[in-house]
Amino acid sequence: MRFPEDVPTLADDVVTLRAHTVADTRPAYEACQDPEMQRWTTIPVPYELGNAEHFLTEFVPAGWRDGSNWAWAIEYDGRYSGTIDLRPGDGDVGEVGFAIAPWARGNGVMTRALRLAVAHAFEQGWERVTWRAYVGNWGSRRVAWKAGFRNLVTIPAGGVQRGVRRDEWVASIARDDVPEPQGNWWRVPVIELDGVRLRAFEGSDAKRLMEACNDPRTQQWLAGLPKPYQLEDAEGFIESRLENLASGEGVSWAIADPDTDELLGNVSVFDLRNRIDKTMGEVGYWAHPDARGRGVMSTAVRGAIGHAFTPVEDGGLGRRRLVLFAADGNTASQRVAEVNGFTRTGRERAASPDRDGGFRDLHAFDLLGTDQRPGSNR
Ligand SMILES: CC(C)(COP(=O)(O)OP(=O)(O)OC[C@H]1O[C@@H](n2cnc3c(N)ncnc32)[C@H](O)[C@@H]1OP(=O)(O)O)[C@@H](O)C(=O)NCCC(=O)NCCS
Structure with missing residues (x-):
């Protein structure tokens, strides 16, 4: 192919993918000063003007000429805003890569650019397009998810960035896949x-979370928690909430004091991808010791339940049925279930491991979206 004559222009109503020009050098150089760009891509650091010149006048034209890399400039709002490239692999499977200037982010630009590039790849005969990102690059993961990339896996140390191995996410989309989330x-x-x-967990909740999970009563009834529960366990829990959301597995709220925003506890609705029943969810919770005995958890669970039964199209979790389990002897937890209208459905024998190696019975509860709930108009 000849550069730039043979570079196809791809466009939707908002975004145009076009051949790069030397006029893109300065804005590309400026975009590459962004710490996020440096954190999540393999661009040289520090990034000099000469790096942008080399990229635009040598690397990009050579890629089109020998067919190893098809890189487009992303034109948005009348300006160069970033680059997206397709890297044909061995025949009909290749990779996509992208980055956008900080000023243009959060407007759906990259999702549009990605859809255009992927459609072009399939028009050119590709069977599959692969996306890779370093673990933790949530913005990139969401762009890929929105454009229909799927079957995400984590490959430990699967990537290398400036000589250092990093864990990597990989997902892909095939020619016949619907390009939708x-x-x-x-x-x-x-x-x-x-x-x-009720709000999302934040890094600053880690200390209170650690206190709550080290409390003897929490430790007694949630025997799966690490003992002792350390600050890094709390930080890991907070970080893993993002994965729960992104994978569709569950939603965890930090229960906070409305005046001070201090952490009072946790309520979660999880198992939302249950293999047998995709319309169910399980409710779980714990309270910080200094927040117990004043109805905080009963209220928090009421809020979580309301959201769980709200249809997905209205922003809720679209649940039909919720279940809840409390160990025999944990009367406070059983009370929270009852106060919220859960029905006691039975007793699962020797179902809950104790810290001493024994097993306790579990009391099972359920609640249907059609049930009358205390304090709600249902
Ligand atoms: C990742 C990147 C390409 C996204 O570009 P963008 O134009 O903002 O993308 P879009 O606006 O199309 O979509 C971004 C989505 O991610 C979401 N998002 C951004 N940061 C997020 C985060 N930390 N956690 C969860 N979602 C996040 C946005 O809310 C948006 O979703 P929404 O439209 O549903 O609200 C851009 O941030 C970037 O260039 N980053 C640096 C380079 C890079 O990481 N490249 C990818 C390497 S694999």
């Missing part, structure tokens, strides 16, 4: 009710 990527809505705020 697969599965749910949940959000954590802020819910305020009766002296309780």
Whole structure:
């Protein structure tokens, strides 16, 4: 192919993918000063003007001429805003890579650019397009998810960045796949009710979370928690909430004091991808010791339930049925279930491991979306 004459221009109503020009050098150089760009890509650091000149006048034209890399400039709002490239692999499977200037982010530009590039790849006879990102690059993962990439896996140390191995996410889309999101990527809505705020966990919750999970009663009833529960366990829990949301597995709220925003506990709705029943969910919770005995958890669970039964199209979790389990002897937890209208459905014998190696019975509860719930208009 000849550069730039043979570079196809791809466009939708908002974004145009076109051949790069030397006029892109300065904006490309500026975009590459961004710490996020340096953190998540393999561009040289520090990034000099000469790096941008080399990229635009040598690397990009050579890629088109020998067919090893098809890189387009992303034109948005009348300006160069980033680059997206397709890297044909061995025949009909290749990779996509992308990056956009900080000023253009959060407007859906990259999702549009990705859809255009992927459609072009399939027109050119590709069977599959692969996306890779370093673990933790949530913005890139969401772009890929929105454009229909699927079957995400994590490859430990699968990537290399400036000589250092990094864990990598890989997902792909095939020619016959619908270019639409697969599965749910949940959000954590802020819910305020009766002296309780439910919100997403934040890094600053780690210390209170550690205290709550080291508490003897929490340790007794949640025997799966590490003992002792350390700050890094708390930080790991907070970080893993993002994965829960992105994979569609569950939603966890931090229960916070509405005045101070201090962490009071946790309520989660999880198992949302249950293999047998995709309309169910399980409710779980724990409270910080200094927040117990004043109805905080009953209120928090009420908020979580309301969201769980709200249809997906209205921003909720679209659940039909919720289940809840409390160990024999954990009367406070059983009370929270009953106060919220759960029905006691039975007793699972020797189902809950104890810390001493024994097993306790579990009390099972359920709640249907059609049930009358205390304190709600249902
Ligand atoms: C990743 C990147 C390409 C996204 O570009 P963009 O134009 O903002 O993408 P879009 O606006 O199309 O979509 C971004 C989505 O990610 C979401 N997002 C961004 N940061 C997020 C985060 N930390 N956690 C969860 N979602 C996040 C946005 O909310 C948006 O989703 P929404 O439209 O549903 O709200 C851009 O941030 C970038 O260039 N980063 C640096 C380079 C890079 O990481 N390249 C990819 C290497 S694999």
